[in-house]
Amino acid sequence: MKQRIRTLGYVSPVILLIGLGIYYINGLWDMLSTGLTVLGAACGIVYLVVCFDDLRQAFSARSFRSGTNSLLITCLVLSLLVFVNMIGYRSFVWKDITIARKFELSPLTQTIISDIREKKQDIYFTSFFWTYVDRNLSQEQNQTLIRQNREREGKLRDLFEVYGSVTPNFHFRFLDPNKELMLARQYNIQRYRGNVTVVEYGDYQEMATDMETEEQVTNALIRATSGEQRKVYFLEGHQELDINDGSPGGFVMARAAIGDQSYITERLNVLEAGGVPADCRALLIVGPRKPFLSEEIRLVDDYLENGGRVLVCLDPEYDSGLGEWLLSWGIRVDEDIVVDNSTAGVRQGAGPTEPLLYSYDKEHPITKFLMKAYSTMPTVRSVRLVDTPPTDLELSVLARTSDNSWGERDRNAMAARNPTFDPTDLSGPVPVAVAMLKKIEETEPGLHEIATKVGTQAPTKQEIEKIKREKSQTKAEMVVFGDSQFASNSYLRYGGNWDLFMNAVNWLIGDERLITIRPKDPEDQTIYVNQRQSNRMALMLQYALPALLVILGTWVWVIRRFR
Template sequence: MAVADRPRERGRFDATTSAGRAVRYGSNTLIMTIALIGVLVLINVIAARVDKRWDLTAEGRFSLSPQTGQILSGLKAPVKVTGFFAPGDPGQSQAEDLLKEYALASNGKLTYELVDPEQQPALARQLGITSYGSLVFQQGDRKQIVFASDEQGLTGALLKVTSDKQKTVYFLTGHGEPAPDDFSGRGFSTWRDTLQHDNYNVATLNLAITTTVPSDAAVVVVAAPQKPLSADELTHLQDWLDGGGSALVLAGPQADPSVQSLLEPWQVRLGDGVVVDPAASFLGDVATPVITRYPFHDITRDLGGLTSFFPFARPVVSDNPNAQTLVSTSPQSWAETDLQSRQVQFNEGKDTRGPLNLAVALERTSGQSDTGTANESPKQPRLVVFGNTDFVSNQVLSTVRGAFGNVDLAVNAVNWLAADEALIAIRTTPDTPRQVILTGPQSSAIFYGTTIAIPLLVLLAGGWVWWRRR
């Protein structure tokens, strides 16, 4: 009887065990679900109380540029922004989103208000508003009206309303130089616009007409003169530098040799030949070196990660121990002097092997400089020399569409020369499609990797499997 009952007892034991296991599993699942819900609730509570955001885009498209953040964090007095928009205007939401970021980055120094001018006509008249979409920046008695709702426009207005005075950058003319108001591919109108957004007044200077550099000049730009500078013009420029002025010299291989006379007192000269760099070139063009790393200097300190390139450049050579390199090519580069030959190759004893400097910065601290007034710090002459002009031309800047370091490098150089180090930073870039710039070795690696290496690995793997199964 006992033996006959054993199967039924075993059956009852198995059922009980299975039921207990199901209860345990169900309890564990319930506990884990409750714990997961608790963690999610805790994360949401923390997220609601801690205002922290991350911009995961490569270019930080949803964050303020370093320059804007730098300006906002350095505000010394409150700034109020009043925007005038019609109800339902899509520009209002764009402006409000951006102004929220400005207010947050300013630590409360910048406040804003968006109003309907139809509802508050008296305020619109008081501030001189005549059209929808206007933003008014105010600090004390200063006022600046802007019609843009993008970061570049807002930061430009902020600079204008918070600056004590507007500095002037003069471009030397009269010798076939590219002009700041020239919209052609050779011109500098894009560069000029960026300088104006940094609150600089941009003007031209013809020393054949005006025999002295104007007293309001912060920087004089000498860019690729095609005709010789006269002895008087060189004297006027050198006297101005000796008195504490600053100059930016851009001189590619086709610049007139008279520029050398301006650089000699600084122990700087423009080298011969065109710089080629097979190891780091733009889209395989060895005569267009690509730069991705920069020596440390105030001008280049924020350019890490940005690419700049210099088509048809010449080396800049300096014997001055105080000269600081801004841009330098790779050790595989050289200065090609045989420009008539179609075959680009290094010729020992004729060409100069790299690395080669493409830009240097100098600051003279000798007693020659102006001691300044009682209320100003002494002016020290500053000079920046680039062995290239095209890197900041409209044609090149339109090619890179503002997404790389060329324009930042050029404007940062002006900031440093004008003693506006606080403005040196990476500026906002337009919302444009991202481009991948490959050097020659990178292009070769991709080509051989995809057409030879990967198919070969697949073939070898198939052969190995066949051999194992044979």
């Protein structure tokens, strides 16, 4: 029995290390890591209690004292290495030794940072990375999500270190919202599901989600230092949802979310204003209940044709008169109501006219990060592409309902609450959201992309302005939803509705004048050897090195033998 306990004592450190290693890799105390850690600790404690005499004899042996001296020397060397690494960590020096300067900041980024350094005004980046367990996801999905968050945090930290090495005015910190509750509430981080970075520059504050690349960080610097007043307008005059209404059917929460992005939100009567103002970054048409006048449609169309960005949410109960106009942009809104009898909706407590959305476009920036989060749209109409869309438009169906759904076109059946599918209805899965993009030649200076050659100096401000005029390009963008209530106060926090709405708004108000930093091409580091060099390398590895080891070993044996 005692021999078995000795065996358990010998393997207990291995079991304990395996359990801790699994926790370190997954970041979660799951059943396997917890079980192995507890088992290893328990076996070690039992061994210490039962076999204490064996440990006393081992400690009093001469070999133990000799081994202790070796252990002390090893600890001394390790302590020296730790001390050297601490000095290196605190005295951070960044030097890119690759031929193509692959890991250096681009010349444009260095120009922008030099402007910040000249102004001598500090800029702060506060990144919040979630490490909590989402109960809506499985254990495996939680482990994957936490591991991905830690990898992203490490990459972003390295990138911030590079920025901080260029200018002392760049400050950053990484926080966990679950541990820094006061700061999380101060910045209102609970609104967001993903990782959030708060950028602060004087009185300017902006929130950016899922920041990872140099392009995103530099664009945040440009927005912070530009001092530009950016506005998002909500169209009014047709009984749209009220952006100041805090009731369940109001839109005040959506307006506040857009305001968190440092955008000024205002109402707009396009007829009184004589068109869409030039400072409009996005025009939102949310739930109109009255038809548009032809002059209003013309003004909105002129804005879109000149590189505008429009979000349209049309409820199926009302006729806004925008159907014909949307057809000219390749989008069809049908006069139907989507009915979904799938069991998934019933389990979530949704009725047949509140379809759950699981199927998203995996490639489009609006929906590719939604993963398996479901959204719901109460009383939604179908929004789909025309049969033959114009060739100059890029159209994408963002979200569809389940296979068990259809677009019910018989309003009498809907009124009687007895809808059934018939050949005149639109069969599922039914598309309910579409995104449109059209590239347009820009007439005013902007900045689309600047590519600089490797090894060249950063361009001056005059050169940048010249390239702006030469490389200008803009786009017309539009997103159409078949419902507006999904972003109202009562539904915005439901499932993935927040992410779907804010992703659409962020995609529309994305600043195309900001720089696009092209990833550097990896340099060719292939070593080419001829046949003669290859033979010499083979001779060295296969014969010379083994022979040298044999000679040295023989020399050591002879010296020890005849000493």
